[in-house]
Amino acid sequence: MSLERPWLDNYPSGVPATIDVGEYPSIVAVLDKANADYRDRPAFSNFGKALTFADIDRLSRQFAAYLLGELKLKKGDRVAIMLPNCLQYPIAIFGVLRAGLTVVNVNPMYTARELRHQMEDSGAKVILVLDNFGDTVQEVLERMPGVLAITSGLGDMLGFPKGAIVNFVLKHVKKMVPDYRIEGAVRFRDTLTLGQMHALPEVAIGHDDIAFLQYTGGTTGVAKGAMLTHANMIANMQQVGAWITLSLDRGQEVAIAALPLYHIFSLTACAMVFMRIGAHSVLVTNPRDMPEFVKILKSVPFSILPGVNTLFNGLLNTPGFGQLDFSHLKVTLGGGMAVQRAVAEKWKQVTGCTLAEAYGLTETSPGVCINPLDLKDYNGSIGLPLPSTDVCVKDDEGKVLASGEIGELCVKGPQVMKGYWQRPEETAKVIDDSGWLHTGDMARMDERGYFFIVDRKKDMILVSGFNVYPNEIEDVVAMMPGVLEVAAIGVPDDKSGEAVKVFIVRKDPALTAEQVKAFCRENLTGYKLPKFVEFRDALPKSNVGKILRKELRGPVAST
Structure with a gap:
């Protein structure tokens, strides 16, 4: 079927369908423009020292x-x-x-x-x-x-x-x-x-010069360098900028850079997009020290806070966070991993600001989809494709699927990488002859053009022939008041091929495996129910706080 773009009819007012990558010849030109426009304003600060x-x-x-x-x-x-x-x-x-x-x-x-x-x-x-x-x-x-x-x-x-x-x-x-x-x-x-x-x-x-070699794939094999050109980065700056600057005041915003700048999400957002609009980025060196992080937030009138689900969850569970002044907060952007409904709803309740989920990849510089920032409530979606971005869902034969059907999310746009550094075979595995980048994420699109990630293709659990997606299990378990963090994986099972196992970090030390299973029985159909529950003091995470399911795959607990 031909590609339809229903998302364009649902864009926020003022967001263009396309961007002009030719506006800037290089990232340096973007920097020079920002320096000219905001010369005497703070650009970056750390430990109270501003440049x-x-x-x-x-x-x-x-x-x-x-x-x-x-x-x-x-x-x-x-x-x-x-x-x-x-x-x-x-x-x-x-x-x-x-x-x-x-x-x-x-x-x-x-x-x-x-x-x-x-x-x-x-x-x-x-x-x-x-x-x-x-x-x-x-x-x-x-x-x-x-x-x-x-x-x-x-x-x-x-x-x-x-x-x-x-x-x-x-x-x-x-x-x-x-x-x-x-x-x-x-x-x-x-x-x-x-x-x-x-x-x-x-x-x-020029546009085709490589600005960043951004390494990815280290958790699934040998890390590969995604070649992100000046054009790729400029495109994503413009795409994300066109979307978020309608809600922001140029030269007036204070952004919190808690995610590490060496990660593509923070690199593009904090070092590039926010720089382009004259925002003051507050660099947080160690966001894992949550009490100190809350002190930093208390010291500045922050208006933009990008992060990942575990970061938002950690803040919500840190004493003093709920008493902060959120009157300046305009944009909370979640990416890097799935945002859980329980976390998003608690965030809105505490801060008054909707946690808008976005989606991207290292290979796409990273932005692909984003929710409207005036969203009233969390909607479970990764949002609409950014300007000048085509997104579709394909089956295993490469056929574009209709709205509502689940398949692999594929992306085409000026932000898609040049390829993997010195790895043409690996590049050919993910970018097809028509220029579509195959993300490895299972997704569906609704009739309005909103996309919903179901899960990573490789993380999908097959229970008696039924597809079970860990994100759904984790969303349900995370709604339990006694749960701080949760991860779900598939483990071998003699009867069903695979069974669902959940790993939980408790907020309530009295929480039992039977209580977890009973809660799941009320909220999930039979084949999705966790067969095994294991409690841990902590879950393995990547450098940006993304839970690493791969490291949880091991001996099966008997609970």
């Missing part, structure tokens, strides 16, 4: 001049950045891009094995790392001669005396900075000083 757009402009130019003038890097060379959220991050990202180089974002929690794979696969010539993770980089670079390390302390951009105090406490009180020695390493602050000695040349940067 204006003018500061980011000046410092990123110094870093770019160092990379080109001092290190003699050539256009297209890769620079790895291994930092948590701190002021060094936006300076480094925009410096690398200004120089016509490619950013390789690295999870700071990587082991030496994981880091070595990413360094070797990307061919990065430089790595910028926080002192806290210096020993990992030391171990890797001892076997990779020729790669330069740039090191920095968390407090290095905070000014005196705050920066010195932060570095001292991390090193000597909290013991979070290991002893390490990397031959030939240069301090980040020194690179900025050295950069001032070099003129920054004009570098011709």
Whole structure:
């Protein structure tokens, strides 16, 4: 069947059907426009220290001049950045891009094995790392001669005396900075000083140049680098911007960047989209410290809060969060994993702001679908396709299915990656001859053009021939007052092929497996009922708090 676009009839007023990717020649041009428009306004802050757009402009130019003038890097060379959220991050990202180089974002929690794979696969010539993770980089670079390390302390951009105090406490009180020695390493602050000695040349940067090598797939196999071009990132900035800026005031908003900037959701939203509209992004270095996170929220009139389900759930269960001032909060955007109804409804009740779910992938820069921000209540949908984005549901033969039918979600648009770095076979597996990216997510579309994720194709549980989707089970169990977190998986079963097993972190220590099963019997049909219930102190999570079902697959409990 031909592709229908019912979503266009249901767009919020003022949102265009298409965007003009040609408006900007590169991400650098977007940055330059923001610097011109919001020069004296705060762009990023951390630990109470703010850098204006003018500061980011000046410092990123110094870093770019160092990379080109001092290190003699050539256009297209890769620079790895291994930092948590701190002021060094936006300076480094925009410096690398200004120089016509490619950013390789690295999870700071990587082991030496994981880091070595990413360094070797990307061919990065430089790595910028926080002192806290210096020993990992030391171990890797001892076997990779020729790669330069740039090191920095968390407090290095905070000014005196705050920066010195932060570095001292991390090193000597909290013991979070290991002893390490990397031959030939240069301090980040020194690179900025050295950069001032070099003129920054004009570098011709075009739409097809690779801005980011964003690695993905590490939880399911060898991590692959998604090649995200300047055009991909500009497109997604414009697509998301066209949608959300109707609700926002340019140059006035305060965004909370709690998700790590090395993750594509936060990278595009906080470092790109919010920068483009002149927002002040508050960088939260350790959002897992929920009491400290609540203190940060108390200190600023925050108006935008992107996050994942576990982050919102954690905040809702942290003392003091409910007493915060939510009068400025305009946009709460959930992505990265499914938002659970129980969490969304509690969020609306506590904050007065609807938790609008969005959907994206590393391979799509990441935005694909988003809900209208004036949504009255949580609707269980990932929303409508963004401008200039086609989305459909296909069966295993590649046929486009009608609304209401479940199949694989497929995406086409200017935000879809160029492909996987040096992996044409892997690229061909996910992008078909017609340019459709196959997401691996099972979904359906309703008659209005809203899409609903049913589950990951590979996570689907087959019980006696019936499809059971973990998201649905988790949504039901999460509604129990005694449940803090839940994950559902399929386990082998002699009678039904597979059976449903749930893992629960209790809010009420008295909660029993029988109570869970009884609650499920009231809310789920027979074949969907959990056969096994296991209680845990914590659930395994990815770097952004996404629950990792893969790590839960193991011996079956007898409860």
